Amino acid sequence: MTRWLGVALLPRADHLRTAVRLQGEVGGDVRLRPPLHPDGNLPHVTVFQGPFKDSLVPAEALELIGTAAAENGLRGEVRLSSTGVVYQPTGWLFLALERPPLLESLQEAALAALDRHLDRASFDGSKDVSRFTADERAGYERYGYRYTGRAYAPHMTLGRAEEETALELARTAQDRVNLPKEWVFDRLSFYVMGEHGAHAETLLERPLART
Template sequence: MTKWLGVALLPRADHLRAAIRLQADVGGDVALQPPLHPDGNLPHVTVFQGPFADSLDPQVALGLIGAAAADDGLRGDVSLAGTGVVYQPTGWLFLALERPPLLERLQAASLSVLDEHLDRSSFDGDKDVSRFTAAERASYARYGYRYTGDAYAPHITLGRAEEETALELVRTAPDRVSVPKDWVFDRLSFYVMGEHGAHAQTLLERPLGRG
């Protein structure tokens, strides 16, 4: 049976709350969807997500990914600089984050563990990729996920609105909202994907730095 799961970096508790507030502040009178919540749809930075076969053992996989990350120096609190609220077709608002080499290597380590367990028969071959970049199309064709390799774009999803509304919210965000410069992450999670890839249910968590 196919399982739709993901691996993510989770913000430290105070920064998790800050991301939830930021969604409300950026949206203003518009309720961005799906709503972020500390007990449900968690703010997160996706490392990878997709459909997996029964051969995947999330506990074993997260252990391997976490150990590789620790060996590579990803330990304790990891700070990522925010680069602003950005628009992503269609209708999405992201808090964009920097992409340091350490994060690129974390994704590569994750893919090396997860690749063999992907259920490629569940990839959506009819998905509209017309607004994807060339790198995003290549990523989607190979892994069923838009943001890997050269297309990896670390971000916290703030939610979705009608297209014109989303564009206006992004345009006016710098004048309306004070966005924290740095965001701190302290653990990895394995999660059940919800609507549009949301972090709907946490299966496992692992503090950064456990070798």
């Protein structure tokens, strides 16, 4: 049976609550989907997500990823600067974050642990990739997730709206919202994907403090 799962960085509790509030502030009168909630659909930075075969054991995979990350210096808390609210085709609003080498290494560790368990037969071959960049298309074809390798784009998803609405919200966000300059993340999670790839259910968590 195919399972749609992901690995993510989760914000520290206070920053998680701030991200939930930020969704409402950026959306204003528009209810962005899916709604973020500190006890449900969690704000997160996706490391990787996709369809997996039954051969995947999430606890084993998360331990491999976390151990590799620690060996590469990702321990305790990781602080990431925000680079703004951006629009992403089609209809998405992202809080874009910096991409330090530590995060690139984290995704590489995730791909090394997860690649052989991917259910490639479940990749959506009919997906419209006409607005993907060349690197995003390459990532999607190989891994079923557009933001891999050179196309990796660390972000927290703020939600989705009608195309023109999302463009306008992204254009005006800097004038309407006091955007935190730094975000702190303190744990990894393995999660069940929900609406639009949301962090719908936490299967496992692993503090970054472990070595």
